[in-house]
Amino acid sequence: MALIDQPVDTLDTPTLILDLDALEHNLTRMADSARKAGVQLRPHAKAHKSAEIARLQIALGAVGVCCQKLSEAEAMVQAGVDDVLVTYPIVGPHKMNRLAGLARHATVAAIADNPDQVAAFGRVAREHGVTLTLLVDVYPGGMRGGVDPGVPALRLSQLIAGTPGLAFGGLQAYNGAAQHVRDYGQRRQAFESYADAIRDTRDRILNSGLPCASITGSGTGTFAWEAQSGVFTELQPGSYVFMDADYALNQERDADVDGFRHSLFVLTTVVHSARAGFVLVDAGVKALNTDPAQAWVWGQPDLLYTPTGDEQGRIDVPRGRALPALGQQLLLVPGHCDPTVNLHDEMVAVRASRVQAVWPVTARGAMT
Amino acid sequence: MALIDQPVDTLDTPTLILDLDALEHNLTRMADSARKAGVQLRPHAKAHKSAEIARLQIALGAVGVCCQKLSEAEAMVQAGVDDVLVTYPIVGPHKMNRLAGLARHATVAAIADNPDQVAAFGRVAREHGVTLTLLVDVYPGGMRGGVDPGVPALRLSQLIAGTPGLAFGGLQAYNGAAQHVRDYGQRRQAFESYADAIRDTRDRILNSGLPCASITGSGTGTFAWEAQSGVFTELQPGSYVFMDADYALNQERDADVDGFRHSLFVLTTVVHSARAGFVLVDAGVKALNTDPAQAWVWGQPDLLYTPTGDEQGRIDVPRGRALPALGQQLLLVPGHCDPTVNLHDEMVAVRASRVQAVWPVTARGAMT
Numbered sequence: 001m002a003l004i005d006q007p008v009d010t011l012d013t014p015t016l017i018l019d020l021d022a023l024e025h026n027l028t029r030m031a032d033s034a035r036k037a038g039v040q041l042r043p044h045a046k047a048h049k050s051a052e053i054a055r056l057q058i059a060l061g062a063v064g065v066c067c068q069k070l071s072e073a074e075a076m077v078q079a080g081v082d083d084v085l086v087t088y089p090i091v092g093p094h095k096m097n098r099l100a101g102l103a104r105h106a107t108v109a110a111i112a113d114n115p116d117q118v119a120a121f122g123r124v125a126r127e128h129g130v131t132l133t134l135l136v137d138v139y140p141g142g143m144r145g146g147v148d149p150g151v152p153a154l155r156l157s158q159l160i161a162g163t164p165g166l167a168f169g170g171l172q173a174y175n176g177a178a179q180h181v182r183d184y185g186q187r188r189q190a191f192e193s194y195a196d197a198i199r200d201t202r203d204r205i206l207n208s209g210l211p212c213a214s215i216t217g218s219g220t221g222t223f224a225w226e227a228q229s230g231v232f233t234e235l236q237p238g239s240y241v242f243m244d245a246d247y248a249l250n251q252e253r254d255a256d257v258d259g260f261r262h263s264l265f266v267l268t269t270v271v272h273s274a275r276a277g278f279v280l281v282d283a284g285v286k287a288l289n290t291d292p293a294q295a296w297v298w299g300q301p302d303l304l305y306t307p308t309g310d311e312q313g314r315i316d317v318p319r320g321r322a323l324p325a326l327g328q329q330l331l332l333v334p335g336h337c338d339p340t341v342n343l344h345d346e347m348v349a350v351r352a353s354r355v356q357a358v359w360p361v362t363a364r365g366a367m368t
Numbered sequence: 369m370a371l372i373d374q375p376v377d378t379l380d381t382p383t384l385i386l387d388l389d390a391l392e393h394n395l396t397r398m399a400d401s402a403r404k405a406g407v408q409l410r411p412h413a414k415a416h417k418s419a420e421i422a423r424l425q426i427a428l429g430a431v432g433v434c435c436q437k438l439s440e441a442e443a444m445v446q447a448g449v450d451d452v453l454v455t456y457p458i459v460g461p462h463k464m465n466r467l468a469g470l471a472r473h474a475t476v477a478a479i480a481d482n483p484d485q486v487a488a489f490g491r492v493a494r495e496h497g498v499t500l501t502l503l504v505d506v507y508p509g510g511m512r513g514g515v516d517p518g519v520p521a522l523r524l525s526q527l528i529a530g531t532p533g534l535a536f537g538g539l540q541a542y543n544g545a546a547q548h549v550r551d552y553g554q555r556r557q558a559f560e561s562y563a564d565a566i567r568d569t570r571d572r573i574l575n576s577g578l579p580c581a582s583i584t585g586s587g588t589g590t591f592a593w594e595a596q597s598g599v600f601t602e603l604q605p606g607s608y609v610f611m612d613a614d615y616a617l618n619q620e621r622d623a624d625v626d627g628f629r630h631s632l633f634v635l636t637t638v639v640h641s642a643r644a645g646f647v648l649v650d651a652g653v654k655a656l657n658t659d660p661a662q663a664w665v666w667g668q669p670d671l672l673y674t675p676t677g678d679e680q681g682r683i684d685v686p687r688g689r690a691l692p693a694l695g696q697q698l699l700l701v702p703g704h705c706d707p708t709v710n711l712h713d714e715m716v717a718v719r720a721s722r723v724q725a726v727w728p729v730t731a732r733g734a735m736t
Contacts, residue, residue: 338678
């Protein structure tokens with residue numbers, strides 16, 4: 001258990017570390033970008049799952065948060081966040097009833113991509129005597145969800161607007177596949193073709209006489225472009241808060257997403273240092289994500305981390321370099337922040353190498 | 369929240385399902401195997417992290433449990449388990465102090481693979497006025513921990529036996545790399561060469577005049593061989609409780625590890641079913657392990673599951689087969705049980721398609 005003012009190098013490991021200076025820098029930079037571009041910011045809470053960070057984002061001007069799962073949204077509302085968009089399909093009567101209940105306590109919106117789902121939302125809204133706001137989820141290509149842009153999206157928008165109990169809120173337009181395209185030109189192209197389709201869909205909706213209040217999407221990999229597009233009214237980035245190793249590979253390649261700092265680390269301890277060429281550390285698959293995106297050893301680029309077991313990682317040490325000693329601590333930059341945070345019950349928030357606070361991961365494991 | 373007697377097909381998803389008939393079959397089969405072979409069973413709790421399952425294992429004759437992390441051991445002792453071996457290196461004064469505290473409340477043992485660690489354990493034991501039992505962790509090859517078998521292991525055993533405050537408990541001999549070798553002959557060979565090294569080490573220890581109370585190791589992939597080896601006195605299998613998809617690949621290939629049933633599932637719901645060739649389900653990286661071992665769709669071998677996001681998986685559907693419908697539920701067999709269980713706060717224990725109990729994952733996230 002971390003204590004306030006405890007020096008970081010005396011913490012038990014493995015533990016999740018949040019660098020508050022870097023965090024505040026990232027939060028401010030994104031808030032400023034949105035403000036200057038004249039778009040709303042609704043950061044995605046699936047990255048941090050933290051009520052504390054959500055409150056900081058809102059204090060800096062965010063209109064609310066996005067959540068991926070309804071249980072995340074419930075946790076955020078319970079923690080005082082009063083405006084939540086659930087960006088993942090809500091399917092089945094049990095979840096729809098929960099959404100209707102949540103709508104009595106906060107401003108909530110959900111997404112839909114098919115007429116059966118719209119009809120079911122309408123029935124539940126009328127049973128509960130609430131109005132549910134739905135955004136049309138627009139297909140970005142690939143093996144993903146969403147309704148096709150253009151006429152199909154227009155028709156679904158009209159269906160929502162014409163269903164008693166429902167309000168049409170606009171378009172959910174998240175181009176997930178584009179975020180991690182390494183090549184700047186290819187990423188830009190992936191952004192533009194989807195943005196064109198969204199612009200066309202919006203124009204069809206407006207021409208039909210419907211308002212289209214919100215066009216919301218974007219991520220850390222493309223936010224600067226959506227902000228300037230003249231189409232998007234709201235940005236949903238999540239990872240910028242932490243800037244994980246995977247997004248940092250984008251950052252190395254273009255200026256539009258640079259300027260964010262690594263704020264999230266896993267502190268780990270060397271538990272075996274006796275054979276040439278490697279040491280073992282106490283952070284493995286249960287402490288760090290195991291997506292293809294690999295963690296880095298912070299400040300020591302010649303050391304290569306590989307998760308080798310549930311509770312163990314190997315660090316390869318180049319020939320001729322001294323092995324890190326038994327008991328030595330190292331900081332790892334997670335490869336992918338979202339699933340890493342979700343493994344931990346709390347984040348140890350530090351400043352100037354001392355613990356300032358211990359924040360619960362409010363919505364940890366909230367998956368329904 | 370699952371309710372007692374609720375039909376499984378009305379549960380909210382994704383959720384972890386435990387089939388009690390299959391669980392009890394697996395627990396009994398392993399307990400019988402150990403009893404017939406005349407060896408102790410000390411199942412590894414890192415797989416299930418569940419006090420309920422540990423109690424069932426002990427009721428069937430297990431002498432206690434293994435834990436991988438000290439915090440897991442603390443959770444098990446707190447839940448009433450009174451004999452725990454921590455099979456992962458305990459490094460640093462903070463953790464050693466915790467171990468000494470735990471030793472006042474239960475029979476605990478730890479492992480060591482180097483003299484500095486032994487000396488540190490000795491100092492902590494004397495400061496706390498307890499006796500700490502240490503087993504020598506014997507190197508199984510590869511980029512793993514442990515001290516070399518033979519003379520180095522003998523010397524470390526003698527050092528432990530001669531250190532005030534410490535008791536020499538025997539050998540920790542887990543051949544992790546052998547467990548998942550698919551080829552029967554190669555797996556058998558990997559088992560035998562390590563077993564020979566352990567036998568030689570034991571003989572050196574006994575010839576030196578030291579007792580060697582416990583020789584403990586093995587896993588679900590090789591347990592039948594350790595049981596019959598005449599060397600091992602104790603088995604540490606974990607995954608047999610659940611029999612995940614990865615171990616099932618071994619099971620298909622040889623009879624020694626067959627006879628276990630899949631007892632662990634993730635119940636998931638189709639959230640998008642609108643395009644040819646695939647549907648999307650609500651279980652992804654945050655609900656199932658993402659080791660290379662992939663999950664299966666239970667009972668529907670023509671459907672192929674791939675995790676495609678934090679909260680989403682894709683199921684590829686062969687041409688000509690009807691798509692699973694929006695809202696339909698499917699059961700997934702996790703690829704790797706340990707990290708899957710660790711993502712969930714509870715397991716829904718079912719029998720005859722109804723909920724019998726909801727068991728907390730007692731040591732979820734216990735990683736220090």
